[in-house]
Amino acid sequence: MTHQLIQTRVHGRGGQGVVTAAELIALAAFYEGKESQAFPFFGVERSGAPIMAFARISNHKIKTREQVYHPDYLIIQDDSLIYDAGILSGCLANTKILINSSKNQAEIFQEFKKASKSNKQILKIKIENIYTTPATEIALEFIGRNIVNTVILGALAKHGTLFSLESLKKAITYKLSTKGANILQKNLAATEKIYATS
Amino acid sequence: MTHQLIQTRVHGRGGQGVVTAAELIALAAFYEGKESQAFPFFGVERSGAPIMAFARISNHKIKTREQVYHPDYLIIQDDSLIYDAGILSGCLANTKILINSSKNQAEIFQEFKKASKSNKQILKIKIENIYTTPATEIALEFIGRNIVNTVILGALAKHGTLFSLESLKKAITYKLSTKGANILQKNLAATEKIYATS
Amino acid sequence: MRPVSKPASSLNNKTGSWRVYKPETDYNICIGCSLCAKLCPDACINMEAQKNMAGKLKPETDYDYCKGCGLCAKECPVKAIKMVKDF
Amino acid sequence: MRPVSKPASSLNNKTGSWRVYKPETDYNICIGCSLCAKLCPDACINMEAQKNMAGKLKPETDYDYCKGCGLCAKECPVKAIKMVKDF
Amino acid sequence: MINKNTKKFISPGHNACAGCGELSAAQAVMRGLNEKVIIANATGCLEVTTTSYPESAWGLPWIHSLFENAASVASGILAALKQKGDLETKVIVQGGDGGTYDIGIGLISGMWERGENILYICFDTEAYSNTGIQASGATPYGAATTTTPNGLTSIGSTTRKKDMLGIALAHGVKYVAQSTAGFPDDITNKVKKALTINGPAYIQILCPCIPGWKINYDEAAMMAKLAAQTGLYPLLEYLDGKLITSSVTATFKPVVVNDYLKGQGRFSHLKDEDLKMIQKIADENVAKYKI
Amino acid sequence: MINKNTKKFISPGHNACAGCGELSAAQAVMRGLNEKVIIANATGCLEVTTTSYPESAWGLPWIHSLFENAASVASGILAALKQKGDLETKVIVQGGDGGTYDIGIGLISGMWERGENILYICFDTEAYSNTGIQASGATPYGAATTTTPNGLTSIGSTTRKKDMLGIALAHGVKYVAQSTAGFPDDITNKVKKALTINGPAYIQILCPCIPGWKINYDEAAMMAKLAAQTGLYPLLEYLDGKLITSSVTATFKPVVVNDYLKGQGRFSHLKDEDLKMIQKIADENVAKYKI
Amino acid sequence: MKNNNKQLLEGSRAIALTIKAIKPGVVSAYPITPQTHIVEDLAKFKAEGQEPYEYVRAESEFAAASIVLGASATGARTYSATSSQGLLLMAEVIYNISGNRLPVVMTVANRAVSAPINIWNDHSDIMGMRDAGAILLFAENHQEAIDQHVLAYKIAESLSLPVFVNVDGFITTHSYESCEIPSSKLVAKFLPTYKAKKGEFLDPQNPITMGVFAGPEYYFDFRRTLQNDLLSSAKLIETEYKRWKNIFPTDKKEAAVKIDNGLIEYYGPKNPKTVLVTLGSVAGTIKQVIDDNGVKNSTGLLKVRCYRPFPEKAIKQALKGVKQVITIEKAYGLGHEAPLCSDLAVTLYGEKTKLKSHIVGLGGQDVTEKEISKIIKTYETV
Amino acid sequence: MKNNNKQLLEGSRAIALTIKAIKPGVVSAYPITPQTHIVEDLAKFKAEGQEPYEYVRAESEFAAASIVLGASATGARTYSATSSQGLLLMAEVIYNISGNRLPVVMTVANRAVSAPINIWNDHSDIMGMRDAGAILLFAENHQEAIDQHVLAYKIAESLSLPVFVNVDGFITTHSYESCEIPSSKLVAKFLPTYKAKKGEFLDPQNPITMGVFAGPEYYFDFRRTLQNDLLSSAKLIETEYKRWKNIFPTDKKEAAVKIDNGLIEYYGPKNPKTVLVTLGSVAGTIKQVIDDNGVKNSTGLLKVRCYRPFPEKAIKQALKGVKQVITIEKAYGLGHEAPLCSDLAVTLYGEKTKLKSHIVGLGGQDVTEKEISKIIKTYETV
Numbered sequence A, B: 001m002t003h004q005l006i007q008t009r010v011h012g013r014g015g016q017g018v019v020t021a022a023e024l025i026a027l028a029a030f031y032e033g034k035e036s037q038a039f040p041f042f043g044v045e046r047s048g049a050p051i052m053a054f055a056r057i058s059n060h061k062i063k064t065r066e067q068v069y070h071p072d073y074l075i076i077q078d079d080s081l082i083y084d085a086g087i088l089s090g091c092l093a094n095t096k097i098l099i100n101s102s103k104n105q106a107e108i109f110q111e112f113k114k115a116s117k118s119n120k121q122i123l124k125i126k127i128e129n130i131y132t133t134p135a136t137e138i139a140l141e142f143i144g145r146n147i148v149n150t151v152i153l154g155a156l157a158k159h160g161t162l163f164s165l166e167s168l169k170k171a172i173t174y175k176l177s178t179k180g181a182n183i184l185q186k187n188l189a190a191t192e193k194i195y196a197t198s
Numbered sequence C, D: 001m002r003p004v005s006k007p008a009s010s011l012n013n014k015t016g017s018w019r020v021y022k023p024e025t026d027y028n029i030c031i032g033c034s035l036c037a038k039l040c041p042d043a044c045i046n047m048e049a050q051k052n053m054a055g056k057l058k059p060e061t062d063y064d065y066c067k068g069c070g071l072c073a074k075e076c077p078v079k080a081i082k083m084v085k086d087f
Numbered sequence E, F: 001m002i003n004k005n006t007k008k009f010i011s012p013g014h015n016a017c018a019g020c021g022e023l024s025a026a027q028a029v030m031r032g033l034n035e036k037v038i039i040a041n042a043t044g045c046l047e048v049t050t051t052s053y054p055e056s057a058w059g060l061p062w063i064h065s066l067f068e069n070a071a072s073v074a075s076g077i078l079a080a081l082k083q084k085g086d087l088e089t090k091v092i093v094q095g096g097d098g099g100t101y102d103i104g105i106g107l108i109s110g111m112w113e114r115g116e117n118i119l120y121i122c123f124d125t126e127a128y129s130n131t132g133i134q135a136s137g138a139t140p141y142g143a144a145t146t147t148t149p150n151g152l153t154s155i156g157s158t159t160r161k162k163d164m165l166g167i168a169l170a171h172g173v174k175y176v177a178q179s180t181a182g183f184p185d186d187i188t189n190k191v192k193k194a195l196t197i198n199g200p201a202y203i204q205i206l207c208p209c210i211p212g213w214k215i216n217y218d219e220a221a222m223m224a225k226l227a228a229q230t231g232l233y234p235l236l237e238y239l240d241g242k243l244i245t246s247s248v249t250a251t252f253k254p255v256v257v258n259d260y261l262k263g264q265g266r267f268s269h270l271k272d273e274d275l276k277m278i279q280k281i282a283d284e285n286v287a288k289y290k291i
Numbered sequence G, H: 001m002k003n004n005n006k007q008l009l010e011g012s013r014a015i016a017l018t019i020k021a022i023k024p025g026v027v028s029a030y031p032i033t034p035q036t037h038i039v040e041d042l043a044k045f046k047a048e049g050q051e052p053y054e055y056v057r058a059e060s061e062f063a064a065a066s067i068v069l070g071a072s073a074t075g076a077r078t079y080s081a082t083s084s085q086g087l088l089l090m091a092e093v094i095y096n097i098s099g100n101r102l103p104v105v106m107t108v109a110n111r112a113v114s115a116p117i118n119i120w121n122d123h124s125d126i127m128g129m130r131d132a133g134a135i136l137l138f139a140e141n142h143q144e145a146i147d148q149h150v151l152a153y154k155i156a157e158s159l160s161l162p163v164f165v166n167v168d169g170f171i172t173t174h175s176y177e178s179c180e181i182p183s184s185k186l187v188a189k190f191l192p193t194y195k196a197k198k199g200e201f202l203d204p205q206n207p208i209t210m211g212v213f214a215g216p217e218y219y220f221d222f223r224r225t226l227q228n229d230l231l232s233s234a235k236l237i238e239t240e241y242k243r244w245k246n247i248f249p250t251d252k253k254e255a256a257v258k259i260d261n262g263l264i265e266y267y268g269p270k271n272p273k274t275v276l277v278t279l280g281s282v283a284g285t286i287k288q289v290i291d292d293n294g295v296k297n298s299t300g301l302l303k304v305r306c307y308r309p310f311p312e313k314a315i316k317q318a319l320k321g322v323k324q325v326i327t328i329e330k331a332y333g334l335g336h337e338a339p340l341c342s343d344l345a346v347t348l349y350g351e352k353t354k355l356k357s358h359i360v361g362l363g364g365q366d367v368t369e370k371e372i373s374k375i376i377k378t379y380e381t382v
């Protein structure tokens, strides 16, 4: 078994469940027998402010505690974050980017281009590594609120190699168990839907 | 100039100015150009409880901070203290004892004998080193209150070799300066009286 | 190095990037009452004098800082402010 | 070794040695009202039953502890207690 | 009045939540102040969100030391001003309900006891907002917080709000007032009035907190108005121990508390009997504070 | 009642000053207690003079931790008893005026806010007696202490006593009472009454201090009686916020304050106008506490 | 291969669940980031009616510490948790708890101290309390934190000493990783129900006086006893840890781990030239760097699990013959050398080993593998 | 021969008179034995109308420290004093004062810490605060205390750092000995009227924000600066002390004194075999023993006047070639080695010197000449 370490960074806004998204990633992988780790980067900012969290998955015990500087996966919960200066920090040609947006791959790439110009940064990511998913639409349709943190992971299950839909559903079930059956079902349905349509 | 260190221990009760007595001894000697030091031994006891204080006089700088274990002079402000277990602690054949009492030398020695028997201690002091002085009587007569701490030192000036009456009066004058001229004069008069009659 | 900052230096922190919805004011409806400006937690509505408007003040939103909370819109007595998606 | 003491162990500390004046009660005057016992800060007056005295209590001063403050003497309603020099 | 040229004593660019009721109220407080002021601020949202180095939103001389000692720091400031002969500059303390009702109350009591000319302003979010909505002495009966969660055996907070106004009055504080973030002009006016008092003054302002109360970003002012309208948090002013103004006038028609509670997530678990209990508290207030 | 066979909860052999008013009052408190009691005691004369290792005067389970935290320690004791299912043992806090009015007040406020079934007894010597008579929040106007000495530019303490009873009442303390060391039976009875209360109770007792007040060894009770008789320190009882008993009855004839002040060294420097000020305070009390 | 009892948990949750299994009688704490999640979880468990402990809401850390002091003096098993400013505010109470020999257990979510105020991790808070008379354990990860909390109660109650378990704020308290929580039944096997000894707690049946005043004739003896008991507790920590891990084995021993007991862990090659010595979570990052260095690596890691008492004997032995020792520390000793380095100077005094300190990660600055590598390289070339 | 400006004064009075001569703007303190006499004297001076300082009665040490913090932040020269429990209660504020770089000067009348409670002298109180970021000076006697208070303000205000002068409770504060108080005029020559720098204090003319929140990107820098400033303050302490003693010479230099500067004093023979290292008043008793030993004596005394920053360079140099160093300390390092000994282990690390600690005088136990002699003898025969 070769040493395989996959690092993910999740970007979102305070109040959108960014840390939960990272936790779910780690949890889904954990259910598949992998070693995993998730942790937040906390600032002083509050509800509405951009924040991020990290997840690591490996087939070895994860010992390091440093933050994720070169993510294999970048998850963006809200396309308005594209203009945030730090969003692509450490992203390389092979970084896969999953973004909640009703725009398509090409449009998003254009946005990134614009943003990196205005931030005076060099754009290293590749257009073919961008995946867009309309998580907000689906969340509104299925859950009735713009809570995309579980939903967007359905697309990750599809596009990524981190975990299966089943493991994700198991993770969501565990995490939302205290919220009542109704909320849980809606979330699972939304996740399945996004998986199916991604 | 040979190294000469004279150590004094004052016994009295909380509220009777024991520490002031030690201070006055040091101060009177200080006025004579000697080096001196005074300090209390504080316990948790309150007004009425037996307490003590120390003074050292020397013609050299006094460096040590240890308590006085073998006093050259022992001053007892109140003859009811004779039965206190620790009162003669460290007193040797050459220790001079000055005690406020209306009793005489022989009577006091008898009391000490009785006390040391009941405390199961060996009596090392010599009768000829006991000086009694009726400080309470004189204090009541001159000051109107049973405050003997200044008064008794008049007898010390007479019997001891620590300081002169003049230096003592200077020390008392300094110490009582904030108490008003009246109180000061009464104290000085009492001190002179005791000096004269000792 | 002392833990001391210059006054009003938070102006360097453009919190407009937090916004998801954006308040848009319809000046035809607005009566210039200043309530929105008084309530805005981010002090980013300025009531500006307008020419030829007989002292009627015009609320100008500073989008560099507006976080898009919608408080102004909710409290405007004449509903002159609308929140619109900002991207 | 713990900073813990046994109850009522202060009885080892005979504060009677503090005394300069000593309270002496004239039982002929005393009416057994207990006030002295109630006020004594050192709890060293005990009101004891007396034989053939129809329940009249007798204040007994415990000189092992009495500090000679004179509070009992001062407050005794019938001035049954006198403070005398104790040596 | 508020325009591009106004000197804002709290500038934009701070990091408080979008729609924060505490910052909204603080802006109203600032409009009551002038430049001859020094502020000592306790730890809490108002402090953390405004002073992230190297940036600060403050336009007045301002200091934060600790969570619990703002009152004493203010006493020190006042002493230093006095000693310099500056009798003009007003010293102001700002603290949250946690810093005021709980951890700071001992030092506030000391400050009041010294009878110093200091204005204390309490921003009452009814919880420790800054650390994630734990219960404070100001948390009302029935509110769920992270340390008084509702659950099988718990209705949330089981204690009522500490009567800080009463405590201030018992300390002989000269001017004691209460307002809410729904009434910015009322806040500003009370602050202005307090500046004219020579001696201890205390103003307490109810500040709805977005994540704390579980309300929408745009609801702080609405909730703060309802709090006064139900009688749970009336607008009040005491001078020298006497109630001189109150929103509970002879003609006051209270809104039922449910209208206030139902929109707040922190109360969403309450049952009818709990609502009745809270209505009783409101009714008691109405009786107590009627003018 | 007090005899050789009585279990004394404070035994002889402690080290308090001869004639101490605080210990005299404490003995009266003890006579109100029974054996199902645990005491948490703040630092101060009552503690220092009774617990010099290896000896202790206490006959009840008793703990001293710090100067300022006795109230919280009591909360912990209560929680432990509750958890063990012991609902019978009463928890009592004892503190001096310094530990109560000043350094401990924050923690007392917390205890009261929790509404716990704890009886707090304040032994008010009107100064920090244990450390040599410095001023506390309970030091009355005009009293000389070592930190508020009289002098060319000073009449001694310039602040009035903090209104601790008022503060307790503002906290909703169920039973609030006041007594003085001149009335041992009154103290004992109030303590007994307080034991029957289920909830917070507060009793404050004026305790003349020999070196603190500069009085003779035998004058503690006399001074304590005069304090009540002048109206400066009336005997009071509040239940659920209502004054139920008071020594200031309709027929109360106050002694003039000078009769009380003149025998005390701490007031010996006062001038006529100062005496008038103190008389005014007494008069205000008489008006306030008349029943 | 996989341990099926493992769960992926937030560090705070893992600690809260462990405390629940330990069954304290009285819990009291005051919220402060990053300790909050632990006490919020305990409040939640209580609100759900699951737990019989008393949960006392304190109005400050000073009160919280005093409340557990009072409860402990009344014979209850107690728990508290704090951080940074909260720990400093408790200072006077902490000295009092140890002096009164009360077995209070507390979690410290380590965080920087003010001013300037900063909510992130370093060890300045606990280092300021290292002389306060409490036993101090440091956990690298969730599993260690879990084990150390169980151990803490065992030691505390055996020796009547407070024990504080240190976990890195955010890094440990707010991160998710897999770990195993012992059942309360298993815990009970190791840690019997707490019963304070007769005559040593507040008890109407046995009315002792606690917290006495001790004059110069007695005070020194109390302190000497405390110091001796602290120093000799190292032995008990070692044996009890071993016992516990026999009852509750969770992870396979890795090859790189050459020493693994309650006091220290050594990770690395057999005869290292250089050893980094550290406390807490940064050990993980160092291990990663050692792993990545592969065979050419001549650097080892000594992780100090028990910092007070400082396990002189164990450390001296582990570092025998090592050429250089570098401490990786998260606190300055303001005005002199850093604490861990000072402790090692005492321990290695007279040895030939070179000794240096490196301060890292203050106020939450991320400690990267690169930074560690760089430190190692600097010394490899010496 | 005799210095005619000398007075016989109680230590507390000597300190209070010195503070008066220094002319602080704001004084605030809370009474605690054995600090009380100092602040009572300052209250007395004020009541007599002699002094223009504001005297603020605090309701706790936490408040007192916060009051001088606030006053200092407003540009006033401030003074406070405390002891033992009071110092511990101030802990959080003290860290805040140093972090905020405020030149607060405080006297600490060193006393044992509770539990058990004890009001007498040892150094456990200040040792618990040795990492709090304040400069710590220790005085042997009244004259040193006087000089160090003047020096303290000079250093504090030059470097924006708090300075605490430590005097032994009772032994120094309550004893009477001869000493000289500098006039306020003389003090002013050395210590100019304090004027806080523009933009560094609370000032309506220049409305800065103090006590900010610093994230991980900034916090470390603040700490690093603080540590560097503390370490480099040793140099200034040395030069300013020299300047001051030139302006204000009080005592003839004794022959036995071979080194005498603001950081340390060495007393004893030229090439000692053994050196005792200590802090505070016990140095006097040790000197007495050395004197009494006469010519046969091969033991010297190194008195550390400035304990934080720890003057590594000066001490290393003074102890060069010494065979054995014994610290005489009044505090345990609970759970490990005593503080002064640990500091010396760092300082002498790599040297051949033997190092041992002796704890004496805890809780006011009298340190006798006999005890010191015995310690010396033990090592003389090694």
Ligand SMILES: Cc1ncc(C[n+]2csc(CCOP(=O)(O)OP(=O)(O)O)c2C)c(N)n1
Residues within 6 Å of the ligand: E022, E043, E044, E045, E046, E067, E068, E095, E096, E097, E098, E099, E100, E123, E125, E126, E127, E128, E129, E130, E131, E136, G030, G031, G032, G033, G061, G085, G086, G089
């Ligand atoms: C001694 C101490 N304990 C705890 C904290 C953590 N803390 C900082 S702010 C805060 C709560 C603030 O609540 P509040 O005063 O109500 O202000 P808000 O944030 O709600 O405005 C807490 C618990 C701290 N900084 N210091």
Ligand SMILES: Cc1ncc(C[n+]2csc(CCOP(=O)(O)OP(=O)(O)O)c2C)c(N)n1
Residues within 6 Å of the ligand: F022, F043, F044, F045, F046, F067, F068, F095, F096, F097, F098, F099, F100, F123, F125, F126, F127, F128, F129, F130, F131, F136, H030, H031, H032, H033, H061, H085, H086, H089
């Ligand atoms: C934190 C702290 N500060 C100061 C002290 C010193 N101290 C002990 S008792 C006391 C005064 C006690 O006064 P009070 O509470 O009125 O009790 P009293 O002695 O008058 O009965 C003081 C200042 C202390 N022990 N702890």
Ligand code: SF4
Residues within 6 Å of the ligand: C023, C039, C040, C041, C042, C043, C044, C045, C061, C065, C066, C067, C068, C069, C070, C071, C072, C073, E019
């Ligand atoms: S949306 Fe909110 S932040 Fe923006 S202007 Fe309106 S009130 Fe201010």
Ligand code: SF4
Residues within 6 Å of the ligand: C025, C029, C030, C031, C032, C033, C034, C035, C036, C037, C059, C075, C076, C077, C078, C079, C080, C081
């Ligand atoms: S609240 Fe509405 S009407 Fe008033 S100024 Fe603002 S936009 Fe105009």
Ligand code: SF4
Residues within 6 Å of the ligand: D025, D029, D030, D031, D032, D033, D034, D035, D036, D037, D059, D075, D076, D077, D078, D079, D080, D081
């Ligand atoms: S007070 Fe007087 S009358 Fe009453 S019992 Fe005592 S001695 Fe007898």
Ligand code: SF4
Residues within 6 Å of the ligand: D023, D039, D040, D041, D042, D043, D044, D045, D061, D065, D066, D067, D068, D069, D070, D071, D072, D073, F019
């Ligand atoms: S003199 Fe004082 S101590 Fe003695 S019995 Fe009377 S009241 Fe008690």
Ligand code: SF4
Residues within 6 Å of the ligand: A046, A047, E015, E016, E017, E019, E020, E021, E022, E023, E045, E049, E125, E129, E130, E208, E209, E210, E211, E212
């Ligand atoms: S948590 Fe509440 S009080 Fe704090 S900034 Fe957000 S809304 Fe405002």
Ligand code: SF4
Residues within 6 Å of the ligand: B046, B047, F015, F016, F017, F019, F020, F021, F022, F023, F045, F049, F125, F129, F130, F208, F209, F210, F211, F212
């Ligand atoms: S100082 Fe006062 S309170 Fe303390 S023991 Fe003496 S008389 Fe009693």
Ligand SMILES: [Mg+2]
Residues within 6 Å of the ligand: E096, E097, E098, E123, E124, E125, E126, E127, E128, E129, E130
């Ligand atoms: Mg709040």
Ligand SMILES: [Mg+2]
Residues within 6 Å of the ligand: F096, F097, F098, F123, F124, F125, F126, F127, F128, F129, F130
């Ligand atoms: Mg008192």
